[in-house]
Amino acid sequence: MTNEDERPKAARTNEAAASDPSTTGSTSNSGNSDHRVSFHLQGALATGSSSHFHHHTFRTRSENQDAPARFKDSRANEQAEKLREKLREKQLSGAAQNLPETIVIPCQGKCRFTNATTSTSPPSSSEGGNDEDSSNMSDDAADEVLQRFLSSVSSFSVGSVASDSAVLMWDELDIEGCVYSVTLTQGKTVSVLEDVETPHVLGELIPGTNYSASVVAKLGSISGDATDPLTFETLSTEPSQPLPPRPAGSTKSSVQVKWNASSPNGSPILHYNLHWDQGTGNWKELHSSSERQYKVTGLTPGTEYKFTVSAVNELGESLRSEEGSCRTAVGTPNPPTCIYLGQASETGLVMRWSPPSDTGGAELLGYTVEQETEYGFIVIYNGEAQECHVTDLSRSTQYRFRVFSRNVAGQSKASAVVTFTTRAGLPPSPTNVRVEGRERSDAALIAWDAPVLEGDQQILRYNLKVSAVKEIDDGYSGCVKEFHSTDEKRLLIDGLLPGTLYRTLVTVVTAGGEGPPSTPFIFKTRPVCPSAPAPPSLRTKASPYSFNLQWNPPSYLGGSNITKYTLEMYKDDWAQMYMGPDTVFLVSSLLPGTTYKFRVRCNNSAGASLYSNTIPFTTAPAPPAPPLNPVVVNKGPYAANITWQESVTHGAPITSYTVEMCLLGGSFQEIYNGPGPSCVARNLVPGSTYYCVVKANSAVGPSTPSEVTMYCSPPAPPGVPPNIVLVGDHVIKYWSRDQMLDFYWFTGSNAGFLSDNVIKC
Secondary structure (H helix, E strand, O other): OOOOOOOOHHHHHHHHHHHOHHHOOOOOOOOOOOOEEEEOOOOEOOOOOOOOOEOOOOOOOOOOOOOOOOOOOHHHHHHHHHHHHHHHHHHHHOOOOOOOOOEEEEOOOOOOOOOOOOOOOOOOOOOOOOHHHHHHHHHHHHHHHHHHHHOOOEEEEEEOOOOOOEEEEEEOOOOOOOEEEEEEEEOOEEEEEEEEOOOEEEOOOOOOOEEEEEEEEEEOOEEOOOOOOEEEEOOOOOOOOOOOOEEEEEOOOOEEEEOOOOOOOOOOEEEEEEEEEOOOOOEEEEEEEOOOEEEEOOOOOOOEEEEEEEEEEOOEEOOOOOOEEEEOOOOOOOOOEEEEEEEEOOOOEEEEEEOOOOOOOOOOOEEEEEEEEOOEEEEEEEEOOOEEEEOOOOOOOEEEEEEEEEEOOEEOOOOOOEEEEOOOOOOOOOEEEEEEOOOOOOEEEEEEEOOOOOOOOOOOEEEEEEEEEOOOOOOEOOOOEEEEEOOOOEEEEEOOOOOOEEEEEEEEEEOOEEOOOOOOEEEEOOOOOOOOOOOOEEOOOOOOOOEEEEOOOOOOOOOOOOOEEEEEEEOOOEEEEEEEOOOEEEEOOOOOOOEEEEEEEEEEOOEEOOOOOOEEEEOOOOOOOOOEEEEEEEOOOOOEEEEEEOOOOOOOOEEEEEEEEEEOOOOOEEEEEEOOOEEEEOOOOOOOEEEEEEEEEEOOOEOOOOOOEEEEOOOOOOOOOOOEEEEEOOEEEEEOOOOEEEOOOOOOOOOOOOOOOOOOO
């Protein structure tokens, strides 16, 4: 801040005017009043002017806002007038641009400056003023007053301090358009945050660190003084996440792992935890120490390993770092393994091998084959393939070889020396392959003629290959069986299947190798009887009088197709029901509700199989048979006794019998329904002809009626005439509802001839 002597005269004049009690008028004591000066910014000088002047209209606010302004100081009036003139000039020149209209700041004073363009000019003062001082007031004094106001930021404080954040707060100035900047200092690092508002959250701070902060208020190009620095310290926490570990050196069996120090965040780091993954996906702790490097030994050459690290202080453990990779150095591979002879001819060899078990940690680049000569081992092959074709060799000669493998690190040691021999000339094929002896079902005696060999070649053995075929022209199928014979020119081949075609090839083996096979020989073993088929089964539900049966071919045909099936049924004895190639048959003319047993067998060209297991089937029940021999026996003219023989049940128990009778020319009426086998017919008409039938009933239904039986009831004596009354001695009266007559009577109701009418008294 400027001292009293250095301030512009206009500013000192304003202060004097503000301190003069005579300018207060009738308002309350200015020392206790809240006075503010309102600056109406009308514009700024154009860029390039000698000074950046903000023209303001000053207006004090007292407790009585409507009190009229009193200008006791003539110099103040003159200064205000000059300021208004200067404002008019700037407005006319177009220098006022894009500034807030009003800025309200507090000040101590009782002068009231009113914008000349909008307010009534103050009354003229009789006292004169210094023109030079008034001109200076318009630029310098107004900016100085604004600068002092912008320097009056108060209540600057910090709160909610965490490990990585804090909140700055201050009282905003009562001035429109004012912006704030915060200066944050941490050690030698200074950061300025522009255009911030209160409260302002400081983020991304370093835990356990001292910071210093101050705030500056700005209005346009004018800035106030910074507040006194405010110092605070963030809270300590666990260390920050370290950077990924990195390799610091490697050998074929070890790696040196290093990592940077982690930020302690206010609490010293106690130690670091190193974890690793050996390629299995399982992370394990490898090392814990305050050091920031570690050597891992006993590793595989050319292999990548992954590492992470975490830091530990008194407040806890940090997050693990991102993965870092380290690879061991590459070594030379081991020599190839399992070197063997793939193929030999009279003039060449094909040798093959397997890759080494240890490739040195790098991809194999190829192989080198060396052949021993009279001058030592010489290279005959360099390539990536795992086989080498050696040509231009002599027949039946031994050769020695060794093989190397190589990668980017170099060539391996030599493998063990191997020896291979070229082949002598191949023998010709045997001839006249045939089957000798009797035909068998599971074996065959194969014979052949030996070939004629050249020179002094000796037959070491014969090789036979036998494979099953479906048909002669249908190709070969099944597993090939190999058999060997010494100098014998025949061999018994066993373990064959009956009735099966076989293809046989015979080769000769000499010191020169195995010759070409003979012409294929096809033979067939003798078939055998098939296995017993499974028992028959019902194709449909059993009916009362038939079975619809089916059966399957046997599981083993015996080497020959099935030619026929035989179906037999047992009731009282076994009887053949069907013979033929079909596997279905309808057995009919059976009795209802009766159990029958069945079995089946099959035949092929070798003979008949065993019978299948016996299986019973029961026909469905049917209505019972009609009762037999109904007999009607006279029990007088009014009743008759009816008997009959019980019916055949047909698989369902008889529940009742029904007896029906009718007169000649009438319809049958049921006279009985009961368990039977007899009943009594009552209330018959004497001397009448009746017809009688009987039915049997079961749960399935009624039977058909029995044969019709005719019955004639005997005549009966006539009945007593009705309505005859003895009136007196030898006097008989007959009456009806209408009249009474003497000596009349009716004949009896019983049918028959009435020979006499006898009246007894």
